Amino acid sequence: MKKIFTLKFLLLMMFCAVTAVAQTVEISGKVTDANDNTPVTGVTVSVKGTTTAVGTDVNGNYRIKTPQGSTALLFRFIGYTSQEIAISGRRTIDVKLAPDSKMLNEVVVNTGLGIARNKKELAYAAQSVTSEELNQNHQPNLVNALQGKVAGATISSTGGGPGQGARIIIRGVNSIDPNKSNQPLFVVDGVIIDNSTSTVGAGSGFNVRSVGNRGSDINPEDIETINVLKGGAATALYGLLGSNGVIVITTKKGKGNELRVDLTSTYGFENPDKLPKVQKEYTAGILGVYTPIGLGPAWGPNIAEAKLLDPTHPDELFDNYKQAYRTGHQNRNSLSVSGGTENARIFSSLSYFKQSGMLPFTDYRNISARLNADFKISSKFKSSVNMNFVNSGGYRYDADRFGESLAYFSPRWDVSEYLNPDGTQLWKGTNNPIYGAATNRLKDDNNRFIGGVTYSYTPVKWFDLTYRFGVDIYNENRFRTAPGPMGIPGERLYDNSDGYVGDYNNKYRSLSSTLIATLNGQITTDLKGTLRLGQDLFDRQNSSKGITGTKLAKYDLFTLWNATAFQDIVDSQYKYRLMGLFAEGTLDYKNYLFLTLSLRRDITSTLPESNRAFYYPSASLSYAFSDQFKLPEFISFGKLRLSYAKLGKDAPEYSYVNGYTRNSSIATGSTGFTRTNSLRNPELRPEFTSTYEAGLEMSFLKSRFGFDFTYYRSLSKDMITQADVSSATGYLTAFVNAGSIQNKGVELILKGSPVRSKNFSWDATLNFSANRNKVVETLNHAPVNYGGNSGGYLNSPVTLRLVEGEAYGNLYGTVWQRYGADPNATKAEKDLPLLIGANGFPVLGSVNNLKILGNSQPRWIGGLSNTFTYKRLSLTALLDGRWGLQKFNRLENFFAAFGIADYTADRRQFKVFDGLLANGQPNTKSVWLGQATGPDGVNYGEGYYRTYYRAISEPFVSDASWIRLRSASLSYNIPNNYLPKFIKRASASVTGTNLWLHTNYYGLDPESVSADSGSNVDGWSGFTYPAARQFFFTINVGF
Known part of the structure; x- marks a missing residue:
């Protein structure tokens, strides 16, 4: 009886399954471009009247199951005219979509604060970088990944080391204070995140260990788009936080009605892209005298003469820059899952990145987990959640000290031989840099959480209320160690160290809260209006604590209680709060003339009460003249832009009230308190920057070719800085409002598709920019030493000095x-x-x-990207360069x-x-x-x-000018008929970076800078981490 019941149950289930299958019909087909018959990827194919939808693959193919009784399919894609095709009993429906030049200029741009705008109404320059463009060269730091892809952005790297930092400056430096950030604000899914570079516990000056900027925590493969907001009108709603520009990052979201699983695996290896040329004739010694163990690396006799004195002398000298560095390796494995329904969508990812450096005994890892979820709770209420957890860190070393030690090391000896059998340093008259890297360690470990939640309520079609709350929290530990003496006769320790252990902790927490009410209305038949009213709050707290213990009792026991002396004590805490109110109104006349006005009021905690609240306005006008006039057919689109904005900046924390600091140099040996070295100013005022921008956008031949030209000018006044004062005052510096600086320049973006045929296409993009800056005024019209060092060996000082009437970045020297x-x-x-x-x-x-010897700021910056596609094969190459800098x-x-x-x-x-x-x-x-x-x-x-x-x-x-082949990537989409049924898509690619470099600069790649990625001081290079020439192999599989 039980078996009969089971059999009946199975027959019933089979009948239900057959019935269910019978109630759906599968339709397939291909979508191509009506002009050139090329496949169109990413077209949304949906069943009319249902939520069923799929997307076309890389070959334009689609398959969709339609419920019984379905009447039509809808085909939609940005830049093409949508089509509705009747099914009429067909199982195969091929479609040709006609490009819509008008639609191409109605692309939606995320301008920050969760506000999406039609690109046509924007009256300022905003440039987007897609996920594909960002990840072409497989850079783990998203700032480095932007190289050559954004007009007006100057990006500098601290080298090619594991977890290395990078900085980005948009449209020039606008502060005369070397300690004040000139980098843009970073926003991820509406949440303000930290991109600073902390050097606490990592050394100081040129001896800072190679730590990264916090923006490197973000996994580039999670990113959907990056929008770079450059001018004052573009960033006005962000207030003083956006005074240097804004990097708006949008991460990926779930799409469609089917579950999508993607697995990506990348392996890469790397070597220095450029090393110094060395002489190969003269060996160790000084004054021509052979001294194999001494401080004269290469002023001795030639090799033949030395071999007469020392038969063990090698036949050739060692090129120790080649000997010291090794082949580095990278691995990244990423898994993402996405999908959803009409009412809920998710995107989740898990990524593991590991890099071993070219400099021995250095490495870096990054483990990232992300969850993005969007919910349509009702027709009026929506919400979204974004969460990202990151664990990152590794072993770092001081590349500057490594390079300096290499310079002291004689080519008579092989630097890769650094250890004696007893574990002590193999001494050849000076420190061996590899021994230093092996024994003087810095390990950092950072845990970070970035999260945000957004609620949107639309009770009526003309009113929307949006609230967003975000948090960015991280806790970073840094542990520095070096062994003490083992007591072995004749042993030599690196830098004669008695051993040390340093234990430091950096904590950061920021909260951001934004409430925006949006009202839309039709004022007259031809005039629409949008009004936004908003309030936001940003609260930040960060602290650093740590101490270094020296003179270890046991040479290799790295605990503080094993130290017998202490130094470099750090115990600091900073709190900051910013509140803002803003209003923005836009008038839209006949969808071709747009006027936007905004006003913001900020209240900051770092200025005295009488000056902590201030206002700044912006006004912009966008005129799409091609929509008003009938232009020649070859002109697809034309738009003029004009904008003005006034931006504010506040002071560093604790700048207007005098305080006290620890004093441990009291004669009695006691610890007390003393005044700080810098006099605070209770009358500090905010800085203000006035910006002007004009632009012209045009596209031609059905938008196959186009350009975007921008001219801008900005003037920053009353800049807050620390000025030198007489020591008779009891202080060394004082906070003052002093000085002004001007930037002006041009940006040009050219885009085109020179070739489009059935099987072959060629797309090209050129980014070009030039910025000129000038120090308009300094305090009491006196020169200001912005930064510098004694520079060379014993002499040849160089300093970056600001002089009224001269350009910012001038380098002075003998x-x-x-x-x-x-x-x-x-x-x-x-x-x-x-x-x-x-x-x-x-x-x-x-x-x-001292005289002006050059200028550290490039006069021209450019990048040229070309993509060639033949059927399933695609080749992308990026050239970029900088000219006119020293x-x-x-x-x-x-x-x-x-x-x-x-x-x-x-x-x-x-x-x-x-x-x-x-x-x-x-x-x-x-x-x-x-x-x-x-x-x-x-x-x-x-x-x-x-x-x-x-x-x-x-x-x-x-x-220090250069031009390089930044990257070249060859990818192939594997045909589905070569894949198992459970694999829906697969591709493979090979990529090379820094494949070719042309420069007259001696030594290492001039792109690398000596200062840390958070520093404003530029113009020094040489003893840096070498830039890397890399090769990557990637495979992507979709399920």
């Missing part, structure tokens, strides 16, 4: 004296002849008379001083320096370039390169 030079000239007069002394060598200029090359200065640079191989030659004597007569004296006594019997001491060349700044502030 120069050769020149015949007939103007003693009051501010710039090095390089067109004048050198002044030659009686000894036949050029005369050195005074260290008290940097001080610390590496070259050291290499010249130590006889390692390739050009120092001419040391045994005579030379007559081209120039004039003091009496105006041409120099004819021949001098020897080597050290000690030359063939002419004259004692030349330490020689030309150590006595003269390296003792002056001028030779080492050099052209």
Whole structure:
């Protein structure tokens, strides 16, 4: 009886299943472009009157199950005219979609605060980068991934190391305070996130360990689009937080009615893309004397002479820059799941990234988990939730100190041999940098949560109320260690350390709350209006604590209680709160003329009560003249833009009330409190920046070609900075409102599709920009040393100095004296002849008379992207470059001083320096370039390169322009008939980055900067982490 019941039950279930199948009909087909028959990917195909929908694949194919009785299919895609096709009993329906040039200019742009606008109504420059564009070159740091893809953005990297930092400046520096951020605000799904670079517990100055900016925590593969808001009108609603621009990041969301699972795996390897050229003739020693164990890396005899003295000398010198670095490796594995229904959609992802660095004993990991969910609770009420947890960190090392140690290390020895059998350092007269990397460790570990929730209520079609709450929290631990002496006779520790252990913690928490009411209405037949009223609150708290214990009792026990002395104590806490009210109104006349006015009032906690509340307005006009006039058929679209905005900036925390700091230098050995070194100012005022922008957008030939041109100008006044004051006041600096700086420039974006045919297409995009800045005013009209260092080996100082009326970024240094030079000239007069002394060598200029040697800011920036597609095969290449900038090359200065640079191989030659004597007569004296006594019997001491060349700044502030093949990627979409049925799609790609570099800069890649990614100071390079030439192999499988 039981078996009969089971059989009946199974027959019933089979009947139900057959009936269910019979009630649906599968329709398939292909969607192509009506002009060139190319497949159209991503078209939404839906059954009319139902929620059933699918998307076309990379070949334009689709399959959809239609309920019985369905009458028509709907085909929709941005940039094409939608079509409704009757089914009429057909099982195959192929469709040709006609491009709609009007629709191409009605793309929706996320302008921040959750506000999506039609691109046509925007009266300011806003540039978007898609997920595909962002991930072409597989950069783990999303800031680096933007290189060459955004006009007006200057992006600098601290090198190609694991978890390295990067900074982005939009339209030039607008602050004269080197400690004040000039980087844009980062917003992820409406939540303000931190992108700072903390150096607490990581060292200081050029010896900062290679830590990253916090924006590197975000997984680029989770990102759907990045919109870069550049001008004041674009960022006005964000208030003072958006005064440097805004990076609006939108992550992926669930789509469609089917579950989509994607697995992506990438493996890559990397090596330095550029290394310094070295001489290969002269070995260890000084003054030509062979000293294999000493501080003279390469001023000894040549190899043949050294082998007569030392039979163990190798036949060739070691190129220790090649020996010191290794092949790095990267792996990223990502799994994403998305899908949904009409009322609920989700996107979730899990990613694991691991990188081992080119610099030995360095690595980085990033584990990211994300959940995005959107809910339609009713026809009037919607909500969304975004959550992202990240764990990141690794082992870091000081690339600057590593490079400096390499410069000291003689090419007589192989730097890769760094250990004795007993575990002590293999000493060859100086520190071995690899031993330093192996024993002087910094490990960081960061746990971060970014989350947001949004509610939207639309009781009537003309009114919408949106509330968003967001949080960004992270807790980072940094642990620095170095062993003490083991007590082995003759052992040498790196930097003569007695051992140390440093334990530091950085905590960060920010809350953001935004409420926006939006009213839409038809004012007249031709005039529409939109009014937005809003209030927001941003609250931030961050703290740092830590201490370093030294002189370890047990050499390798890294706990604070094992230390016998303490230093570098940190215990700081900062609190900040900003409240804002804003209003924005837009008038739309006949959908071609748009006027937008806004006003914002900010109240900040970092300014005195009398000045902490302030207003700033914006006004913008967008005129789509192509929609008003009948233009020639080849013109698809045209728009003029004009905008003005005034933006504010506040002060750093605790700038207007004097406080006290710890004093541990009391003679009795006690600890007390003393005033801080900086005088606070109870009358501080906000900074204000006025910005003007004009633009023209046009597209041609059914939007196959187009351009976007922008001119902008900004003037920042009353900038808050710390000015030097007389020590008689009891302080060293004081907070003041002083100075102004101007930026003006142009941006040009060209886009085109030169070729579109059935099987082949070619798409190209050019980004070009130029910015010119000027220091308009300084405090009391006096020069300001913005940043710098002693720079070279023992001498050749270089500083970045701000002088009224001159460009920001000017680098000042010592120069050769020149015949007939103007003693009051501010710039090095390089067109004048050198002044030659009686000894036949050029005369050195005074260290008290520094001249402008160059400028650290590029005059031109450009990027050119090309994508070629043939059937299933696609090739994308990105060229980008910077021109017209100079940097001080610390590496070259050291290499010249130590006889390692390739050009120092001419040391045994005579030379007559081209120039004039003091009496105006041409120099004819021949001098020897080597050290000690030359063939002419004259004692030349330490020689030309150590006595003269390296003792002056001028030779080492050099052209740092470059152009490179940033990336090239070849991908192939595998046909479905080659795949198992459970795999719906698959693709494979191979990618190379930094495949070609052209630059005249000596040494490493000039793109890498010496300062940390949070610093404003630029213009120094050399001892940095080398940039990487990388190769990646990726496979993506969809289920």
